[in-house]
Amino acid sequence: MRISSRAGNSTIGPSYLRRPRSMWPNSSCSGVRMTKRCLLHRCPFVDSPGRPRRPPAAYEAQPCHESYLTHLIEGESRRRSRKAGHGQRKLPISRRRTLRRARRSRTIVAEDPDTIGSITFSIQSEEASPFTLDAKSGVLTLKEPLDREAISEYQVVLRADDGMQYTDVTIVVQVTDTNDNPPAFKESAYSFDIPENAARGSVVGTVAATDLDSGPNAQLTYTVVSDWANDVFSLNPQTGVFTLTARLDYEETQHYILVAQAQDSGHPSLSGTVTVYINVVDLNDNAPIFDPMSFSNEILEDVPIDTSVVTISATDMDSGFNGKIVYSITSGDDGQDFKITPNGTIRTGKLLDREKTPIYNLIVAAKDLAKPPEPRLSSTVQVTIQLKDVNDMAPEFVSPNMTTVSENIPLNTVIMTIKAVDKDEGRNGYVEYFMEPDPEINGYFSLGNVDGILRASGKLDRELKSSYIILVTAKDRGDPPNVTKSKITIQILDENDNSPVFDPKQYSASVPENASIGASVLQVSIRFPNSD
Secondary structure, eight states, X not given: OEEEEEEOSSEESOOOOOOOGGGSTTOOOOGGGOOHHHHHHHOTTEEETTEEOOOOGGGTTSOOHHHHHHHHHHHHHHHTGGGOSTTSXXXXXXXXXXXXXXXXXXXXXXEOSOOSSOOEEEEOOSSOOSEEEOXXXXXXXXXXOOOTXXXXXXXXXEEEEOSSOEEEEEEEEEOOOOSOOOOEESSSEEEEEEETXXXXXXXXXXXXXXXXXXXXXXXXXXXXXXXXXXXTEEEOTTTOEEEEOSOOOTTTOSEEEEEEEEEEOSSSOXXXXXXXXXXXXXXXXXXXXXXXXXXXXXXXXXOOTXXXXXXXXXXXXXXXXXXXXXXXXXXXXXXXXXXXXXXXXXXXXXXXXXXXXXXXXXXXXXXXXXXXXSOOOEEEEEEEEEEEOOSOOOOEEOSOSEEEEETTOOTTEEEEEOOEEOSSOGGGGOEEEEEOOOTTTTTXXXXXXXXOEEEEOSOOOTTTOSEEEEEEEEEEOOSSOOEEEEEEEEEEEOOSOOOOEESSSOOOOOOXXXXXXXXXXXXXXXXXXXXX
16 A cells, blocks of 8 residues: 655645745745745745755755745634635645555654644545544554455545644555455356367467456466366467367367466466366268168068068267268169168068069168258168068969870879979978879879879770879968869870770671672671770
8 A cells, every 4th residue: 555645734744944034036925925836836945836856955954845835834824714724725745655464554744833732633534434543643544454456546635733723635545456366267167169170270269367456466377277188279378369289070079178277477376267168060071881881681571561671770970960860762672662761760661572572682871961061971781681481372283284195005104294383482382292082093093292293003995984184282381381273184095906896796687589689688887996
C-alpha cells in the first residue's frame, strides 16, 4: 500500500526552516496577506504549483517555504475564522508510503506555529474506509484486510484541528499487489474438434486464463501437465494456442483428454488447470469390411417363405453415417428368390425348388451411408446357399410301356429294362421296381428290383396267350417313400412251330354213282395254330 498526501492549508510530514520575508524577491505580497497563489508562482523554492523543491544549503537553517506557506495560509484562515481548509486549493505532496502486512500503520504529522491549543486528527471521508486514525497521535491504522482486485486506491480526507482552526488533506492510498489470486481459465473445460485429415501445424484451439493480480503476478505461462498425447499436440506457452504436431486417425483414437496449466510469474507462483477435450472428427476413409470373407449355408428346399437363411456381417471403422451400412443382393438371384434385411439377414422370398436350382451363389454388397460431398464406399462378398433335398418328387417312368417278344424264347431271356427316374437325391432319388402279383403272369416273367430288368421266366406260347399286361411299381427310398405305377404290355410274336390240323379230324361223304366228273364230293378244312 502506497500513501501520498494532497495538502490543503497545513503541512503534513517534515518541514524545513522558515525563510525571512526579505528572501522573497519581487513579491508584491506582504506579511500574512501573501496568498497561496502568490507563493506558488513567486516562491523561489517551488518548481511548479504543488511541487516544492529543497532550498539551497545556505538556507537550511531557515524555516521551510512549506511551513511558511502553511503559516501564511493559516494566518489568512484565522481572519476567516473556521472557514479555511479543505475548500481551498491543495498543495499535493508527492511522497508515498507503503503499508505492508507486517506494518499496518503510518503516522500523520501536522505542525501548527501557534502555541495555543493541541492538534487532533480525524477522518472526514464520507465513504467507508478500511482505516482508523488515532485522534491524538495521528497514527493511521489498517482495520481490515485490503483487496487490490476489489479496490486499488483509496482517497481518505484527513483533518488536523487545533480547536480554532483546521486543515483538511486528502491522502491517496494505493494498494500494491501481492500474488494472492491464482490464474483462472475463462471456461470450466475446453472442447475442440479437428478433422482426422488435418495437416501438421493446424491450429486446434486456444485456451485462455486471466489473473486478477497485476504486473508479473499476472504474467501467465501455459503448459500441458498431462502425460498423454504430448507428441500429438503442442501448446504455445505465451498464447495458449494448441497446434497439431502428428497425424490423426479417428479409427485409432477418437478423443484426446489433456490438462492445461496456466502459471503466473509471482513469487511464489500460483497456477490453475483446465481439462481440454480434443475430438477427432471422422472422415469417410474406410470401406465396409466383411468378416469372414465368404458366407454359406444349407437349407431344406421346402422351407416356407420368409425363412431366415444366413446373416452376413460387415463392419465400417468410420463413425456416424460414414459407419452405417446397408446391404443389397447385386447378383446371383435372377428369380429374386431371396431378400436381405437391413441387419444383413438373408431370407427366402419365394418357395424354393432344389430340383430346379440346387445351389445359389449370391453376391451381396455392403455400402455405407456417407453424406455428400463424402463418397459412399462399398465392398462385396459371396454367399453360397445350398438347398437340401426333401422327398417331394415321385419316380417317373422313362421306358416304353409296350414291348414285343417272340414265343419259345429261352428261359431268363431279357425282355426289356424298365426305367424310372427320381429327381430327388440320395435315398429320395433311389428307385426300386416291383411287379404286382397276377395269376395270369405268375411264372412267366420276373422283374429285377434294383435294375428293373424284365425277364421271361416261363415258356411263352403265342398260341396259348398272345399278350400279357404287367403292373409295375417304381418306389423310392424316401421317408415316406413316393410310388409310381405303370402298366407294361408284352406282345408275343408267332413262330412257325405248328403243322396244319384238319378240323374236324374225320370226314365222311356219300357220292352217287352217276356223279359226273368234277362234281363236289366233300369240303375239308385245316387249321393253322400259328398266325399268318
